[in-house]
Amino acid sequence: xxxxxxxxxxLGLLASAPTRGEEPRPSGRGPEVLxxxxxxxxxxxxxxxxxxxxxxxxxxxxxxxxxxxAKSYSIAELSVFIGHDETHAIxxxxxxxxxxxxxxxxxxxRAAGKPVAWxxxxxxxxxxxxxxxxxxxxxxxxxxxFEGDQKTFATAGRMVIATLRGNPITVLPVPSxxxxx
Amino acid sequence: MKLLPSLALIAASAVPVSGKDFVRQIQLxxxxxxxxxxxxxxxNGQILSKPLEGDGAxxxxxxxxxxxxxxxxxxxxxxxxxGHVNVALDxxxxxxxxxxxxxxxxxxxxxxxxxxxxxxxxVTVGSHLPAATLNLRSEDPYxxxxxxxxxxxxxxxxxxxxxxxxDPLGGIGKVTLERDFKFYxxxxxxxxxxxxxxxxxxxxFEFTKNGDFSDPEIYQMLPAQSPTKACGEExxxxxxxxxxxxxxxxxxxxxxxxxxxxxxxxxxxEAGKRYTGIPxxxxxxxxxxxxxxxxxxxxxxxxxxxxxxGRIIGSSVVSFNTYAPQDAVVPLTVSENEVKEDGTYxxxxxxxxxxxxxxxxxxxxxxxxxxxxxxxxxxxATTEEK
Numbered sequence: 001x002x003x004x005x006x007x008x009x010x011l012g013l014l015a016s017a018p019t020r021g022e023e024p025r026p027s028g029r030g031p032e033v034l035x036x037x038x039x040x041x042x043x044x045x046x047x048x049x050x051x052x053x054x055x056x057x058x059x060x061x062x063x064x065x066x067x068x069x070a071k072s073y074s075i076a077e078l079s080v081f082i083g084h085d086e087t088h089a090i091x092x093x094x095x096x097x098x099x100x101x102x103x104x105x106x107x108x109x110r111a112a113g114k115p116v117a118w119x120x121x122x123x124x125x126x127x128x129x130x131x132x133x134x135x136x137x138x139x140x141x142x143x144x145x146f147e148g149d150q151k152t153f154a155t156a157g158r159m160v161i162a163t164l165r166g167n168p169i170t171v172l173p174v175p176s177x178x179x180x181x
Numbered sequence: 182m183k184l185l186p187s188l189a190l191i192a193a194s195a196v197p198v199s200g201k202d203f204v205r206q207i208q209l210x211x212x213x214x215x216x217x218x219x220x221x222x223x224x225n226g227q228i229l230s231k232p233l234e235g236d237g238a239x240x241x242x243x244x245x246x247x248x249x250x251x252x253x254x255x256x257x258x259x260x261x262x263x264g265h266v267n268v269a270l271d272x273x274x275x276x277x278x279x280x281x282x283x284x285x286x287x288x289x290x291x292x293x294x295x296x297x298x299x300x301x302x303x304v305t306v307g308s309h310l311p312a313a314t315l316n317l318r319s320e321d322p323y324x325x326x327x328x329x330x331x332x333x334x335x336x337x338x339x340x341x342x343x344x345x346x347x348d349p350l351g352g353i354g355k356v357t358l359e360r361d362f363k364f365y366x367x368x369x370x371x372x373x374x375x376x377x378x379x380x381x382x383x384x385x386f387e388f389t390k391n392g393d394f395s396d397p398e399i400y401q402m403l404p405a406q407s408p409t410k411a412c413g414e415e416x417x418x419x420x421x422x423x424x425x426x427x428x429x430x431x432x433x434x435x436x437x438x439x440x441x442x443x444x445x446x447x448x449x450x451e452a453g454k455r456y457t458g459i460p461x462x463x464x465x466x467x468x469x470x471x472x473x474x475x476x477x478x479x480x481x482x483x484x485x486x487x488x489x490x491g492r493i494i495g496s497s498v499v500s501f502n503t504y505a506p507q508d509a510v511v512p513l514t515v516s517e518n519e520v521k522e523d524g525t526y527x528x529x530x531x532x533x534x535x536x537x538x539x540x541x542x543x544x545x546x547x548x549x550x551x552x553x554x555x556x557x558x559x560x561x562a563t564t565e566e567k
Contacts, residue, residue: 041542172215
């Protein structure tokens with residue numbers, strides 16, 4: 001069946017109807033950008049004195065500006081930084097699950113040097129970093145890391161970062177069993 | 182055996198993406214934060230979430246403001262279904278002591294500086310957390326909310342799922358409302374990326390009941406030397422205690438941008454001076470024109486009188502419909518025919534904005550004399566011939 005082209009045009013116009021009426025007022029110069037129906041000016045723009053008076057009249061209390069409070073769950077609080085060669089990467093706090101003593105200085109709680117995406121940092125530093133996929137139960141601290149894995153870490157002598165589906169993640173410590181006093 | 186809240190983690194896409202920006206999910210497991218970082222590449226990142234259980238999760242989006250990283254690119258980002266934010270990245274450092282205040286200022290050269298990414302957006306989700314929506318609005322219907330430094334704005338806050346006092350389950354029974362501010366760089370119209378010029382106000386409101394709350398008239402409090410020239414933003418954040426140790430997370434927030442009142446100087450046309458016509462170099466230099474504004478000059482015969490409709494000077498009309506204040510220099514081209522009669526004339530610069538019911542407001546004016554009569558200072562003497 002053939003649909004007359006006029007119908008398409010009519011449908012198109014209908015569809016555009018809600019937007020046609022509200023075309024944004026254009027930026028530009030010259031008399032053609034003047035809005036219609038201009039009225040005479042009724043007042044000068046507000047000066048500081050008038051504004052302060054109006055603000056006080058509204059009953060506004062004048063709160064004092066104070067330094068911003070430290071944010072909960074901030075980047076500094078929940079991150080560990082690993083750095084090498086004037087670069088660093090941000091990792092979740094608690095994601096370094098093994099660190100040989102010789103590499104301890106490459107871990108820091110401060111960022112220094114150029115920030116690099118974790119994936120790039122890992123590629124550039126494969127010779128001393130490795131990753132280890134963990135399970136959700138290990139993340140929650142319900143079960144410890146396998147002993148065999150821990151031995152492998154020690155033998156390899158690299159820093160080990162816990163990952164879940166390829167991305168770094170905190171591993172909570174396994175709560176130590178409550179001992180009788 | 183104690184049941185641990187199950188960890189509902191986000192499944193990131195299997196292919197690792199590269200990029201320095203990332204989404205951080207913080208999940209509380211028995212009060213201890215578990216952090217999971219997912220990289221975001223380019224301008225879009227998608228994450229898929231399983232239903233959340235347990236103590237709730239905080240999602241944070243971090244991006245770098247770093248000169249080594251595309252300093253002026255515009256990033257359009259948001260976390261979850263929460264509103265999007267526009268962030269212009271730059272790396273200029275400016276001393277805010279100029280503003281006569283010293284706040285929580287971290288200047289780039291200080292020893293304390295760390296190249297940390299900026300928190301762009303944050304959302305806290307959880308089935309046992311109170312829910313809130315917070316909206317700021319002004320006479321300007323633009324989104325994101327914005328207003329002019331002298332105009333009030335309004336706030337609507339609604340709180341749901343707040344626990345009743347004495348709730349046996351001991352849920353969260355209090356929402357606090359905090360108010361922060363950020364100055365903007367006066368030319369770039371974005372926050373100082375090094376964290377300069379930011380602070381909070383020392384007032385805080387507490388809400389202990391569910392309901393809808395509204396404040397129809399709030400004035401900006403930016404601690405600027407000239408309050409009508411304040412340029413920045415104010416953020417209202419509803420927070421709840423979350424995770425112990427006096428920690429709080431945001432459950433709703435809204436930001437209003439505060440733009441300065443414009444000013445204008447009429448140049449090459451001096452008050453009270455006498456001219457034979459409007460000088461060809463006469464012009465108006467306008468600063469901080471409101472992002473949605475039409476500004477123009479009009480001329481009429483007589484002394485300045487507010488409320489007069491004059492003849493609009495076509496060359497002076499300038500219109501903006503954009504996201505940040507604008508500067509403009511416009512010529513005042515007035516032909517001989519438009520000032521036919523000699524006498525005193527007034528030129529006024531007027532601006533039309535979403536405020537004042539879109540009636541023009543006078544920004545500047547000058548009165549001067551047009552006088553074309555040629556006066557010859559000479560005496561005529563006749564000599565009688567005898």
